[in-house]
Amino acid sequence: MVKLKINQKEYSVDASPDMPLLWALRDVLGLTGTKFGCGMAQCGACTVHLDREAVRSCVTLVSRAVGKEVTTIEGLSADPTNYLQKAWLEVDVPQCGYCQSGQIMSAAVLLRENPNPTDEDIDTAMSGNICRCGTYPRIRKAIHLAAQMQREGGKVQ
Amino acid sequence: MSQITNTSRRNFLKTGAVLGSGLLISFTVPGAKKLGGAGSAMLGPQSGAAFAPNAYLHITADNQILVYLAHSEMGQGIWTTLSMLIAEELDVDVKKMVVQHGDAWKPYHHTSFGMQITGGSSTTWSEFDRYRKAGATARTLLVAAAAKKFGVSPSECKTADGVVTAGTNSATYGELASEAAALPAPGDVPLRDAKDWKYIGKSVKRLDTPAKINGTxxxxxxxxxxxxxTAAVLHAPVFGAKVKSVDAAKAKAIPGVKQVVQIPTGVAVLADNYWAAKKGCTALKVDWDLGSGVQVDSSSMTAQYKELAKKPGATAAKAGDVDSAMAKAVKTIEAEYTFPYLAHAPMEPLNVTIELNNGKCEIWCGTQMPGIDQEAAAKVLGLKPEQVRVNTVFLGGGFGRRGTPASDFVREAAEIIKASGKPLVKMVWAREDDVRGGFYRPAFLHNVKVGLNADGMPIAWKHTIVGQSIMDGTFFASMIKDGIDNASVEGVSDSPYLYAIPDRLVSLHSPKNEVPVLWWRSVGHTHTAMAMEATIDELAHAAGKDPLVYRQQLLKDHPRHLAALNLVAEKANWGKPLPEGRFRGIAVHESFLSFVAQVVEISLNTDGTIKVHKVINAIDCGLAVNPDGVKAQIESGINYGVSAALLGEITLEKGRVQQGNFNDYVVSRMFDTPAEIEVHIVDSSNKMGGVGEPGVPPVAPAIANAYFAATGKRLRDLPFNKAILKA
Structure with missing residues (x-):
């Protein structure tokens, strides 16, 4: 049994220590908002936060998450100070939607570290997240909008 | 420990689907057990309190408006568009509708294609009447029920936002549902005039966005x-290879691994979770009989295709005497284009969950052809199709890959459950299984020779195409006529440029090999648009004419091409100077009944490769039902096109696919996406066309033409950035 803290909740997880966090979240705990896309940290669909830093959970061993705070898309959605999803709705970003959890988790770290990102900052910070539907222009627009909302306390519409 | 065990079977698809906004996106029919599901004959007016005037709509006594989709939502936005069509006639708030995929069921057959299929960029135009009529029929019955209840004539009743009113009387649709269900179905119902449309033609936000941004x-x-x-599969290293022997001892020793089974396509490891199953696959020792697939090699294939192109193949289009006309030409231009295999690589790796119990099978998967999959699974399991229920869930991308006539992935899951004897298995492919799994856009070669007259206009066009047939060997093979698979030549044989040339010949060679091929977003147009539009550009320069003007002259009798071309030229300021280091290219192409013109703006990176900055797009798709949805699809197509034009290729060496994951099968990322994409929709009352695919074809030739503007060099081998670095 591995003890994990995920989205402010304690879990005792029946997982071998070499199991990637992704599969503990998805297959053992049923937290399926975090997606499997490549299994080798190439696509970013599995992005979660480990102590507020973005990690690719498909290559992060579950043992590495012990004693740390894990946040998944389910946890981020419950955070009222997060404007990303509001911006995503406003811009109507998703198409197939499969990569969007990971996109939003990466964008959340970007906006925390850089509340006013340029297009180039976004290109760099989001380069690890693939979207085959090509929603990139809308993701970029939504990140700018969320940044604006964040700066102005969510009053922007 | 696990929420899973607390989740009842049937409730799975409902859990987590209740959204904060109050919008409910439910995947199962509430009370589906009682009704027997959408595919059951029980779903209909006889179902008592519920009112289901047709297979596409169901109004419950508690006033839920349920929409059943005959097509699959794979990102293209039909979850919203088809709901808009019903809402328009039914007078309900589209945001309150509850949407779900229909079962594999005959009423959901495509209105033109005769089977249940999501493809060919056809959902909206093919359902435009059927879904509006579904709404109008229901409204007529609800009004009749209200009139009876209120003691007034139907003409005194008004409908708005799910309520019928007459004077001081009012009733919700839910309250009227059971009475409406008892009334005889009306005959042909009138549909609203375009001037009265509330939703159609206006941008409506996607109904599936809330669930797609919070993980539910x-x-x-x-x-x-x-x-x-959960089953992971060790697939053959070479297409067509067969298992000779398996040593599963080490795999079986891995904690969590429950069973190892041999199936026709490889060896499956079944385990408690995917990680254990995948580790099990890695631990397998398999001896393969590789078969003839080892001979497939990309470089020798290109040489073979070049050789084939030297002589004409089966005739796809012919007029006059092309060789005599060519001999009279003042100038001739010859060009050869090559296109690699391409994987679709949808973000969600292929997967199927399958249950087999007492002669009944149930499948959950993202599929573009549920009916075909139903038949395929039934065949493997020795069941009748009606003993197999297919539940379509959201597709994490399709692009054609989730619609295989061979039902390759559903069949594989059926083989696994059959071989294992287990009641419930979820098969999950790794990314490598997807990238190396075949069903690619076929590799193609085009040889084009054009003769010009003294005015620089084409008088003879000889075009030879070489590439595997997609239809061959499938149940679509009957569509191959006189050796021509139209999916190999569409966009050339029916090109408007060719119609104007009296002496022309388009011919096709369809060599066979072991690599499975499939339609890939925009199918034949993925290569034909490049061959046509890059060649036309070359002719324009040979004639000393502006590429836009040259096209306008050649397309003078094709108003929809012209409309797109003229609009894009205006929006892109064609002919006006650009900032230093920026170069433009233009292309126009018709596909899937829509007409798309694009102007791209590029610069060159320090290593000489291409950076796309801007794509201005104009489309005439007839009526744009959801304009922002049209824009989203074109943006998407442009990005898919940029990936294919600059980056993507699948190559084989000794039968082995050389790429495996996104590290070597390179697709566009945030920094590859054009910083500016503009989509302009031609105000058009012409016949409706598709939008999912038509954004893709013009991208590659527009980029190649911009590269010529930048360097004076023609790019004829894809992907371009590789060709540039190799040169």
């Missing part, structure tokens, strides 16, 4: 049931 949207990958085993 359920894809096939997210299907989980208690007691389910």
């Amino acid at each position: 949207a359920k894809f096939g990958m997210d299907v989980q049931f208690p007691g389910m085993l």
Whole structure:
């Protein structure tokens, strides 16, 4: 049994220590908002936060998450100070939607570290997240909008 | 420990689907057990309190408006568009509608294609009447029920936002549902005039966005049931190879691994979770009989295709005497284009969950052809199709890959459950299984020779195409006529440029090999648009004419091409100077009944490769039902096109696919996407066309033409950035 803290909740997880966090979240705990896309940290669909830093959970061993705070898309959605999803709705970003959890988790770290990102900052910070539907222009627009909302306390519409 | 065990089987698809906004996106029919599901004959007016005037709509006594989709939502936005069509006639708030995929069922057959299929960029135009009529029929019955209840004539009743009113009387649709269900179905119902449309033609936000941004949207990958085993598959290293022997001892020793089974396509490891199953696959020792597939090699294939192109193949289009006309030409231009295999690589790796119990099978997966999959699974399992229920869940991308006539992935899951004897298995492919799994856009070669007259206009066009047939060997093979698979030549044989040339010949060679091929977003147009539009550009320069003007002259009798071309030229300021280091290219192409013109703006990176900055797009798709949805699809197509034009290729060496994951099968990322994409929709009352695919074809030639503007060099081998670095 591995003890994990995920989205402010304690879990005792029946997982071998070499199991990637992704599969503990998805297959053992049923937290399926975090997606499997490549299994080798190439696509970013599995992005979660480990102590507020973005990690690719498909290559992060579950043992590495012990004693740390894990946040998944389910946890981020419950955070009222997060404007990303509001911006995503406003811009109507998703198409197939499969990569969007990971996109939003990466964008959340970007906006925390850089509340006013340029297009180039976004290109760099989001380069690890693939979207085959090509929603990139809308993701970029939504990140700018969320940044604006964040700066102005969510009053922007 | 696990929420999964607390989740009842049937409730799986409902859990997590209740959204904060009050919008409910439900995947199962509430009370589906009682009704027997959407595919059951029980679903209809006889179902008592519920009112289901047709297979597409169901109004419950508690006033839920349920929409059943005959097509699959794979990102293209039909979850919203088809709901808009019903809402328009039914007078309900589209945001309050509850949407779900229909079962594999005859009423959901495509209105033109005769089978249940999502493809050919056809959902909106093919359902435009059927879904509006579904709404209008229901409204007529609800009004009749209200009139009876209120003691007034139907003409005194008004409908708005799910309520019928007459004077001081009012009733919700839910309150009228059971009475409406008892009334005889009306005959042909009138549809609203365009001037009265509330939704159609206006941008409506996607109904599936809330669930897709908070992790609650359920894809096939997210299907989980208690007691389910997960299967990973070790596939053959070469197409067509067969298992000779398996040593599974080490795999079976891995904690969590429950069973190892041999199936026709490889060896499957069943385990408690995917990680254990995948580790099991890695531990397998398999001896393969590789077969003839080892001979497939990309470089020798290109040489073979070049050789084939030297002589004409089966005739796809012919007029006059092309060789005599060519001999009279003042100038001739010859060009050869090559296109690699391409994987679709949808973000969600292929997966299927399958249950087999007492002669009944149930499948959950993201599929573009549920009916074909139903038949395929039934065949493997020795069942009748009606003993197999297919539940379509959100597709994490399709692009054609989730619609295989061979039902390759559903068949594989059926083989696994059959071989294992287990009741419930979820098969999950790794990314490598997807990238190396075949069903690619076929590799193609085009040889084009054009003769010009003294005015620089084409008088003879000889075009030879070489590439595998997609239809060959499938149940679509009957569509191959006189050796021509139209999916190999569409966009050339029916090109408007060719119609104007009296002496022309388009011919096709369809060599065979072991690599499975499939339609890939925009199918034949993925290569034909490049061959045509890059060649036309070359002719324009040979004639000393502006590429836009040259096209306008050649397309003078094709108003929809012209409309798109003229609009894009205006929006892109064609002919006006650009900032230093920026170069433009233009292309126009018709596909899937829509007409798309694009102007791209590029610069060159320090290593000489291409950076696309801007794509201005104009489309005439007839009526744009949801304009922002049209824009989203074109943006998407442009990005898919940029990936293919600059980056993507699948190559084989000794039968082995050389790429495996996104590190070597390179697709566009945020920094590859054009910083500016503009989509302009031609105000058009012409016949409706598709939008999912038509954004892709013009991208590659527009980029190649811009590269010529930048360097004076023609790019004829894809992907371009590789060709540039190799040169």
